[in-house]
Each structure stands twice: as structure tokens, then as C-alpha cells.
Amino acid sequence: MLRFKKxxxxxxxxxxxxxxxxxxxEVVTIEVxxxxxxxEVIQPKPVxxxxxxxxxxxxxxxxxENPINKTLLDKYVSLKDSIDRMDLVKDAITERTYVETFIxxxxxxxxxxxxxxxxxxxxxxxxxxxxxxxxxxxxxKYSLYTGVNTTVRPIxxxxxxxxxxxxxxxxxxxxxxxxxxxxxxxxxxxx
Numbered sequence: 001m002l003r004f005k006k007x008x009x010x011x012x013x014x015x016x017x018x019x020x021x022x023x024x025x026e027v028v029t030i031e032v033x034x035x036x037x038x039x040e041v042i043q044p045k046p047v048x049x050x051x052x053x054x055x056x057x058x059x060x061x062x063x064x065e066n067p068i069n070k071t072l073l074d075k076y077v078s079l080k081d082s083i084d085r086m087d088l089v090k091d092a093i094t095e096r097t098y099v100e101t102f103i104x105x106x107x108x109x110x111x112x113x114x115x116x117x118x119x120x121x122x123x124x125x126x127x128x129x130x131x132x133x134x135x136x137x138x139x140x141k142y143s144l145y146t147g148v149n150t151t152v153r154p155i156x157x158x159x160x161x162x163x164x165x166x167x168x169x170x171x172x173x174x175x176x177x178x179x180x181x182x183x184x185x186x187x188x189x190x191x
Contacts, residue, residue: 034130
């Protein structure tokens with residue numbers, strides 16, 4: 001039995017390498033649930049734009065005013081009739097609601113804007129669709145377990161062992177320290 005002891009570490013290393021190399025690929029699907037949400041901006045502030053002017057070699061930052069729609073202003077000035085001018089003003093200050101819907105394979109986004117000359121409010125509703133994401137995982141074909149068996153009567157004995165789990169069977173190798181006996185075993189799944 002002593003001549004087999006020197007081979008035990010090599011057998012263990014061989015079994016471990018076999019277990020690490022033999023893996024099945026398994027596709028696991030993760031489900032991402034649907035999510036809905038909304039947010040609203042009331043009385044948004046216009047963006048203030050700035051420009052840099054260089055005077056006498058020194059830069060100076062100045063605020064740039066929002067431009068007036070030159071086409072509407074020219075049209076207003078060119079109108080001679082006060083009723084036509086009033087209609088143009090009414091058109092400029094009419095309350096309007098705009099709705100835009102954006103749809104792709106992952107989500108739907110609906111943007112609703114209220115305008116009275118300026119943007120008064122904007123609401124964004126979104127729905128992120130439920131989806132399934134497949135993930136390839138490597139699942140080991142084999143598993144290795146270690147353990148200790150003990151016997152109390154008639155003598156106390158300790159037996160460390162290794163168990164290899166394969167897809168169909170369990171194989172056990174152990175060594176009884178008191179009797180210096182090598183034990184082998186196999187188990188099969190009943191149900």
C-alpha cells in the first residue's frame with residue numbers, strides 16, 4: 001500500500017484538472033421586467049447663451065439675447081390692417097399642445113409640451129419593455145467533493161475521501177488511516 005501513497009497527489013491533481021476543463025455551456029435567460037415612469041417640468045427656464053468678445057486684447061463674456069423671429073416681425077410690420085395684426089398676435093400667443101411619440105424595440109417615449117408663446121410645461125412618459133436577455137454560462141460537468149468518514153466501534157478509524165460527481169454517477173476514493181487501506185466506491189442515482 002505504501003507504494004501507492006506517492007501517486008495520490010498526482011491522481012488528485014489529474015481529477016481536479018479534468019473537472020476544471022470539462023464544462024457544459026448552458027444558456028440562462030434573465031428576464032428584465034417592464035418599467036413605466038413619468039416626469040414633468042413646469043415653467044422651464046430658457047437656456048441663456050453666452051458669447052466671448054475680445055476688446056483691447058482682453059476677453060469679455062456677454063449674454064446673447066434670444067433672437068426675435070425676424071420673419072414674424074417683418075410680417076407684423078408689413079401688415080397695415082389692425083385686424084390682420086391682431087390675428088398674427090393671436091396666432092403667436094395661442095395655447096398649443098404638442099405630442100411626440102418615439103418608439104423603438106426597447107421602449108416607448110411620449111413627450112407632451114404645452115406652449116403659449118413660450119414653453120409652459122413638458123411631460124415625458126416612458127415605458128421600457130419587458131425583455132429577456134440570454135447569457136451563455138459554462139456549467140461544470142463534474143464536481144469534486146471531499147469529506148471524512150469515521151468509525152467508532154470496534155475501533156476508532158478516520159477515513160478521508162474524495163467524491164467525484166459525474167452526470168450519471170458518484171465515484172468515491174478514500175484512505176483509511178488506521179488500517180492503511182484504500183477504499184473505492186461508486187453510487188448511482190435511484191430517483
